[in-house]
Amino acid sequence: MMIHYRFLWEELRYGGKQALTFIICVALSIATLTALNSFRRDVHGSLIDEARALQGGDIVIHAHQPLSEKLRATVDALERDNRLYQQRTVEFYTVALSETKGDSLFSSIKAVGPGYPFFGTITLDSGRPLGEALEPGTVVVAREVLDRLGLMMGNRLIIGDTDFEIVDVVNFESMRPVSFLSFGPRIFISMADVDQLGLLGRGSRVEHEILLKLTDPAEADELVKILGASATPRLERVETAKNARSRVKIFFDNLLFFLSCISILTLMLSGIGMQGSLSAILYQKQKIIAVTKAFGASNRFLLTQYLIMVSCMGAFGSIIGIGLGYVIKRLFPLLFGDLVPQGVGYAFHPVDTLEGIILGILVVTVFTLLPLHRLGTVKPVMIFRHETEAGKRSTAALLTGIICGLFLCLLVIRQIDDVKIGIFFVIGLVLLIGAVSLTASACLWLLKRVTLPTLVLRQAAKSLYRPGNASRSIIVTLTSAISVLLVIFLLKLNLFATFIESYPENAPNLFCIDIQQDQKDLFQTVVGEDVLLFPVIRARLLSINSQAIDPQQERERKTDNLGREFNLTYRNSLLDDEVITEGGTLYGLGKNLPTGVVAVSVLDSIAEIGEIDLDDLLRFNIQGVEIDAQVTSIRSRTKSRLYPFFYFVFEPATLEAAPQTFFAAMHLPKELIPDMITAIVAQLPNVSTINVADIAERFGQLMKRLSVIVTFFASFSIMAGCLILVSTIFATRLDRIRETVYYKVLGADSSFVLRVLTCEQAMLALLSSIVAVVFAEAAAWLICTTVFNIVYQPHWLVAAMTVVSSILLVVIIGLASSIGIIQQRPAMYLQQQNNT
Amino acid sequence: MSNPILRAAHVSKHYTIGERRAVVLNDITLALEPGEFTVISGASGSGKTTLLTILSGLDKPSIGRVWLAGKDITDLDENGLAPLRNRLIGFVFQAFHLVPSLTSLENIMFPAELNRDPDAVEKASHLLQRVGLWERRHNRPEQLSGGEKQRVAICRALVNNPRLIFADEPTGNLDSENSREVVELLLELQQEFNTTLLLATHSRSIADRADRILTLHDGRLVDDGLPS
Numbered sequence A: 001m002m003i004h005y006r007f008l009w010e011e012l013r014y015g016g017k018q019a020l021t022f023i024i025c026v027a028l029s030i031a032t033l034t035a036l037n038s039f040r041r042d043v044h045g046s047l048i049d050e051a052r053a054l055q056g057g058d059i060v061i062h063a064h065q066p067l068s069e070k071l072r073a074t075v076d077a078l079e080r081d082n083r084l085y086q087q088r089t090v091e092f093y094t095v096a097l098s099e100t101k102g103d104s105l106f107s108s109i110k111a112v113g114p115g116y117p118f119f120g121t122i123t124l125d126s127g128r129p130l131g132e133a134l135e136p137g138t139v140v141v142a143r144e145v146l147d148r149l150g151l152m153m154g155n156r157l158i159i160g161d162t163d164f165e166i167v168d169v170v171n172f173e174s175m176r177p178v179s180f181l182s183f184g185p186r187i188f189i190s191m192a193d194v195d196q197l198g199l200l201g202r203g204s205r206v207e208h209e210i211l212l213k214l215t216d217p218a219e220a221d222e223l224v225k226i227l228g229a230s231a232t233p234r235l236e237r238v239e240t241a242k243n244a245r246s247r248v249k250i251f252f253d254n255l256l257f258f259l260s261c262i263s264i265l266t267l268m269l270s271g272i273g274m275q276g277s278l279s280a281i282l283y284q285k286q287k288i289i290a291v292t293k294a295f296g297a298s299n300r301f302l303l304t305q306y307l308i309m310v311s312c313m314g315a316f317g318s319i320i321g322i323g324l325g326y327v328i329k330r331l332f333p334l335l336f337g338d339l340v341p342q343g344v345g346y347a348f349h350p351v352d353t354l355e356g357i358i359l360g361i362l363v364v365t366v367f368t369l370l371p372l373h374r375l376g377t378v379k380p381v382m383i384f385r386h387e388t389e390a391g392k393r394s395t396a397a398l399l400t401g402i403i404c405g406l407f408l409c410l411l412v413i414r415q416i417d418d419v420k421i422g423i424f425f426v427i428g429l430v431l432l433i434g435a436v437s438l439t440a441s442a443c444l445w446l447l448k449r450v451t452l453p454t455l456v457l458r459q460a461a462k463s464l465y466r467p468g469n470a471s472r473s474i475i476v477t478l479t480s481a482i483s484v485l486l487v488i489f490l491l492k493l494n495l496f497a498t499f500i501e502s503y504p505e506n507a508p509n510l511f512c513i514d515i516q517q518d519q520k521d522l523f524q525t526v527v528g529e530d531v532l533l534f535p536v537i538r539a540r541l542l543s544i545n546s547q548a549i550d551p552q553q554e555r556e557r558k559t560d561n562l563g564r565e566f567n568l569t570y571r572n573s574l575l576d577d578e579v580i581t582e583g584g585t586l587y588g589l590g591k592n593l594p595t596g597v598v599a600v601s602v603l604d605s606i607a608e609i610g611e612i613d614l615d616d617l618l619r620f621n622i623q624g625v626e627i628d629a630q631v632t633s634i635r636s637r638t639k640s641r642l643y644p645f646f647y648f649v650f651e652p653a654t655l656e657a658a659p660q661t662f663f664a665a666m667h668l669p670k671e672l673i674p675d676m677i678t679a680i681v682a683q684l685p686n687v688s689t690i691n692v693a694d695i696a697e698r699f700g701q702l703m704k705r706l707s708v709i710v711t712f713f714a715s716f717s718i719m720a721g722c723l724i725l726v727s728t729i730f731a732t733r734l735d736r737i738r739e740t741v742y743y744k745v746l747g748a749d750s751s752f753v754l755r756v757l758t759c760e761q762a763m764l765a766l767l768s769s770i771v772a773v774v775f776a777e778a779a780a781w782l783i784c785t786t787v788f789n790i791v792y793q794p795h796w797l798v799a800a801m802t803v804v805s806s807i808l809l810v811v812i813i814g815l816a817s818s819i820g821i822i823q824q825r826p827a828m829y830l831q832q833q834n835n836t
Numbered sequence B: 001m002s003n004p005i006l007r008a009a010h011v012s013k014h015y016t017i018g019e020r021r022a023v024v025l026n027d028i029t030l031a032l033e034p035g036e037f038t039v040i041s042g043a044s045g046s047g048k049t050t051l052l053t054i055l056s057g058l059d060k061p062s063i064g065r066v067w068l069a070g071k072d073i074t075d076l077d078e079n080g081l082a083p084l085r086n087r088l089i090g091f092v093f094q095a096f097h098l099v100p101s102l103t104s105l106e107n108i109m110f111p112a113e114l115n116r117d118p119d120a121v122e123k124a125s126h127l128l129q130r131v132g133l134w135e136r137r138h139n140r141p142e143q144l145s146g147g148e149k150q151r152v153a154i155c156r157a158l159v160n161n162p163r164l165i166f167a168d169e170p171t172g173n174l175d176s177e178n179s180r181e182v183v184e185l186l187l188e189l190q191q192e193f194n195t196t197l198l199l200a201t202h203s204r205s206i207a208d209r210a211d212r213i214l215t216l217h218d219g220r221l222v223d224d225g226l227p228s
């Protein structure tokens, strides 16, 4: 292999700007992915791979009630055989009061035994193990509890009917790596105290957990099978720590999935930029290449030289990209804030660097195939021709296209970690690009046929068809990039609008649940006004039209699932915000139902999830009693999701006698809510209060943080998009210089040249962004109405701003990268042309 | 003979390449009368193109001054020159230099459109018919032969009815048959439009038809006379 150093050096020197663009593209393409994957490894390392530390045992049995006799017997038998050790925990939310009953705090109580936990760590301020610090009659609390209730160590804390001494402060708990997913700070109590609280058994939502530690962890799967066989279906869940779905894991899986998608978009755009800038280098060199060939240089020789050049630039770009990835990862603490699980570090490991290198090599290889392939198609005869012929599509080009596509598929699938979703993602992307490129062609076709009013506009439109300009590809990439980013933005706006901003002025902001039948009057007295109490009956849906609900499968759903416990209610009328969409009346007035079958009205959102239609037969299990109900109406809601709603509503006669609690929703001025909660809990300790105003605020903060993260990642896509523009302007630099000179020779001043250039860029941006707006609005509407089930607002102002800012950005980039072109003096150019 | 359309006084041009200073034009003084057909002749490299670009204001002299229609253009900037180039001057080049994205008709119209001439289409169409290329009006330069391209370029130079046409080796890229036709056309149109023509060439046969021949040698004006 022969390396011609001077040849290479000259190429790099004269292709300076393009080479720089190429290098930046390489760097951009791998930077965010490298940082993200490094972060993902950290999160997985500390959360998911350390599943036992997250769950506290090898196997976890989960239920909303104490263990059934049968399962208990099985566990005990296995323990006697020395195959496992067990311990029990009970977890629930309740309001804790300060000792004076002057302040209250919604907290997450966890009752544990002395040996808790089997796995993972809990660190206390005193440094003692939890089991040692926590004795009956005492509590160990999170620092927040002390701060918010104004308490100190040694003070007393009231939970339910009992008061406790605060003996220690917990500052790390591996089972609760992030705090943003829970609604209140942690309070540990001793298992021995649980029954005295008077809170269990009165309807409170309690999570019972049995943690199992195995003598031989390899038996985990086998034991899960044995235990599963004894477990009550639906009510008791037995899982290995590895398979247990934790909310933290789901949250990070989703977030990382989403950010991966954006990073892949960045990679693709950078890849196109790479291709563009390399093409620009080669296009400029076309004549030289042709001459070199005419003098006998083989394709092999040229290819070798350019391959080496590309490898150098690629290596350089990769190094910068890895460095950038490191910097980005250092920014993560700032970016993610309290979303990052405790104990997750920000180090950059050798494996991260290695991944960056491999990714860099792959990306550069894939995206430079096509331009380098074209090198071979340059013919010596081009020396004699002035105009360049448009590159014909060869089978080789098709092949490189296929290789690019395959690479992307693999990358997406690997990144998204799910073959099905990955393939959907790729298909969606291909469809989007296909649709966009069709639309772009149509627009360009139209533009060619309309007569524009001024010379400047006509010239600008003409420039779009300049050979080598690749206007269509630019429009396609610009459109795809803008529409993806706009979709993200529109979704964010709509989610914000639904869940945060449009939080209705007088929507209920304090919910009280688990009010007992005999507490109704007392509750009304405490609250001091007439609040509507909704009866709530806990039940499970067993089957739809005799088709049994599979709880396992249901849990896989990303939406609400049919396998969970539902709250049924009964009443004879619609709520203020309800309308009947199907069935005419709630219970099918005058309809003859089969004997033993009762009427039920179903909310449209759950009907969609379960594909439930009018007249379908639903079987419920209401605390042991099975009833069959026929769907007599489908209801829809007109107001925000924050109003109380019930999926299944029955006739009073059906459920009046069933064991029930009551639910109250009220609206109070925000600042009065804490005092009201304190008053309610002091009188009715078992009633759970939910401060919706507070939750909405926390949720709002979470959403804002997430949107900052998404915007941060999306900005790299925007940068990559800009580089594509820059590279195409470089690619057509010679043609642009030539045109500029001609305009000037024929008497145009620089303002004319400037205006033509501006209009050309503006047209490009206008076309792309308008098409993008159309696609993005459609996509966002589709996602909002089908996935999130929220009312969609198009936010046309935002769309218009997108168009305007795209135009500004594109024009500015266009002008900035054309400075040398506009200033071109005619004489020099003409001399050169005459002499070559 | 006291009102020349073009005047140059003591024009010199030099380039500095590294350490070396190359003198391309050396103290050239000349004046062209309206309606004249003048040829600049000289060997390749003698400085013809350089002189033409300076006289037409496409480039600046290192020393000396140039007046176009009585106006000193030496110190005008690009924007000051633009209207002069558009209305006063037409160019015809050896390498045609047609705008590749425009059709032949559009190429011819272009200077008129820049001049906001409402009759741009008529004038361009008329010229295109005059040179016998009407059927080629929708063709782009890449679809035209060399001779056709040069004829379009001549039309473009004339569309704004300029007082002065600069032609730099207009037949340099053409075969002899086409060369003859193009020269014929150029001279006919010069008569019709009554413009001044300054043509650089090293072809004797063209020079023989000129009213006046300026001979350049190594950047100096060595002869100013009538064809022999």
Ligand SMILES: Nc1ncnc2c1ncn2[C@@H]1O[C@H](COP(=O)(O)OP(=O)(O)O)[C@@H](O)[C@H]1O
Binding pocket: A828, A831, B015, B017, B022, B024, B042, B043, B044, B045, B046, B047, B048, B049, B050, B051
């Ligand atoms: N930009 C430049 N830099 C340096 N030398 C130049 C430049 N342009 C032209 N020359 C030199 O000036 C001389 C005259 O060139 P030119 O005017 O093109 O001659 P002609 O048109 O008579 O062939 C040549 O020797 C050429 O090398």
Ligand SMILES: [Mg+2]
Binding pocket: A834, B048, B049, B050, B168, B169
């Ligand atoms: Mg010349």
